[in-house]
Amino acid sequence: MSNAELNELKRKYVANGAASPATAFADHAENAEIWDADGNRFIDFAGGIGVLNIGHRHPKVVAAVKAQLDKVMHTCQTVMPYEGYVRVAERLSHLVPVRGHAKVMLANSGAEALENAVKIARAATGRPNVICFDGGYHGRTFFTMAMNGKVAPYQTDFGPMPGTVFRAPYPVDYHGISEDEAIRGLMMALKTDAGPTNTAAIILEPVLGEGGFYPAPTTFLERLRAICDELGILMIIDEVQSGFGRTGKMFAIEHSGVEPDIMTMAKSMADGMPISAVVGTDHLMDASGPNSLGGTYTGSPTACAAALAVMDVFEEENILERSRALGEKLTKRFNQWQARYACVDNVRHMGAMAAFELVSDKNTRTPDAELTGALCRKAREEGLILLSCGMYGNTIRFLMPITIEDDVLNEGLDIIESCLESLV
Structure with a gap:
């Protein structure tokens, strides 16, 4: 046509x-x-x-997906698991710089990964609140819409957003927000709204995506890590757009040397096949009960085959x-x-x-x-x-x-x- x-x-x-x-x-x-x-x-x-x-249709990814199509397209991994899911989890657990031994859950999109990261943080801490940053973008599901640091077009027509999401400034010197001002804003949010003993996680992109491609200063990330450690708050890094090589390292957070508790990723993880992941320290990832994480299509066999091929391409090319x-x-x-x-x-x-x-x-x-x-x-x-x-x-x-x-x-x-x- x-x-x-x-x-x-x-x-x-x-x-x-x-x-x-x-x-x-x-x-x-x-x-x-x-x-x-x-x-x-x-x-x-x-x-x-x-x-x-x-790139579009990388030949090694295309070949991996075609080979998987000749074997099995779907079983739902919670009904009958398959090799691809556990191999992707194994590979990511060695790639992602979270604290300690990592475990993995797979989902379909960046928004699903962020939703599940919040679920995991709440289960692990017993706390309800999260703090996000101005300009951040985390998805189009209801909770991730509330987490976004921009109203239009993501929230405009959809009524009240979920509560327990609070906001802090993101440091962008060019637009007049210094690192010190951003830290002061975060501490004020903890003092006046979120409450440190009620806050499960602080969530941010190490480089703003939709918010303008501004990298967070290393010193800012180090100070966030110290605040989280002092107050028992989890640090969640959203690498949905910045991950898988875009910044010259596998993940943008690696430029700082800071180790988060949980990371999310999607987008270039499988070169166009729908897959995302939440990777976190094992005791956090194991905090919720059996069958509490997942979905019908999460970590599908074809998407897992593509993701494994992508990781091979990174090593080989x-x-x-x-x-x-x-x-x-x-x-x-x-x-x-x-x-x-x-x-x-x-x-x-x-x-x-x-x-x-x-x-x-x-x-x-x-x-x-x-x-x-x-x-x-x-x-x-x-x-x-x-x-x-x-x-x-x-x-x-x-x-x-x-x-x-x-x-x-x-x-x-x-x-x-x-x-x-x-x-x-």
Whole structure:
């Protein structure tokens, strides 16, 4: 079917809240390129929102999924378990830098992982409250919506959010929130709202995803760890977007050396297959009773096969080094733009988790969300899929496959430069 025909079906049958505003429909893809239903080619700088760190249809992942399809597609692991689930758990327990011996539960999505992390924290501590941070994004289920540090579009139409979720500032010096101010805000939340003896966990992204690609300073993470230890609060790190090589290490928290109690991950864990994980210290993960964690499709055989293949690819193809090299290439180009264009500011990266801001005035750092939206639209017209993010809607973020070929990368960057020239 053509794009036009598919758009008509979308208009008639897909709920408005779930319908994509994009009018081109993906037909097939390879590494960092997508072709639509009309045969038009797009360079993919979005990676399914950080899901395709090793590219569309990595051959080793495709082969692993096909092989699994020839054996078993589903039994529900709580009814009849299978090798893939326990092998993924074993591999993750050795990869994830939580305190002590790790145990694992698998789920389907980042939101499910966060929901279960909170359940586990409550069971382990006997406390109800959680503290999250401004700008954080954790999902679209009801509890994770309450945890999100941004109202629109995630909470807008859905009525009261669950209680027992409290908020603290996230340190972003560029926008006037220092590390000391963020710590003061957290301590005030503990004093006036959450209460330390009622707080099960402090939950944060080590690099904000939807909130703008801002990495938390190492000293901030160290101070959070010390506060949690002093007050008996669990530290939960959300690596759904930053995990699996995006920052140049397997997980962003590794840059700090801080060991959390529990971590969540999803997105690039299985190169497009739906799977997520909660990994935590064994006595925490074992705190709830039999059959208290899981679901019908959690850790499906095909998704587990994909996840195991992804972990093999990381070992065999130097993905972490490629991530660091990609980040350097991006930042070199961004710095050129920052020097050249009055609108480009605050270039930053951690590995290939790279971004810059578009502003109307560099002196006042005034966000320019209108220009940001125009750049993304213009890039799409020129065959480049580009994403924005941030509390002020003015950050351009980059989530192309780490495996992107140099000529495709440069072609995409040239499109951005051309669009900037035409817009400013």
